[in-house]
Amino acid sequence: MTANPNWEEIQSALLPGQTASDHPDIVARVFEQKKKALLKEIINSLFGNCVAKVDTNKFQKQGLPHIHIHIFFYSLDKIHDTNYVDIIVLAKISDCNIYPVLYDVVTTVMMYGLCGDHFPNAC
Secondary structure (H helix, E strand, O other): OEOOOOOHHHHOOOOOOOOHHHOHHHHHHHHHHHHHHHHHHHHHHHOOOEEEEEEEEEOOOOOOOEEEEEEEEOHHHOOOOHHHHHHHOOOOOOOOOOOHHHHHHHHHHOOOOOOOOOOOOOO
């Protein structure tokens, strides 16, 4: 997970003309709250029974904080079949006419760059 300078909690704490890079303290505090919420979802049986976790926060001189998380699950809850991965991981952009809010979130927050037939300059 990587911090997003456009998170509402960060933007609402800034004065006019300030950016997130002007207040790394605010970014770090909001990032920590979001990290705790994410870990709570994962540990409380989102993917199964969590036995242990290791997480590392990275704060870079130039750039936003991010976290690497390694989750250990009870042996019966571990993924043993690649077909099961396809059930839990879905890499599909929602229809912008049916789910406009979800489409906006995915295309503005979750993608580094647009790709596909409509974006010929994509890598």
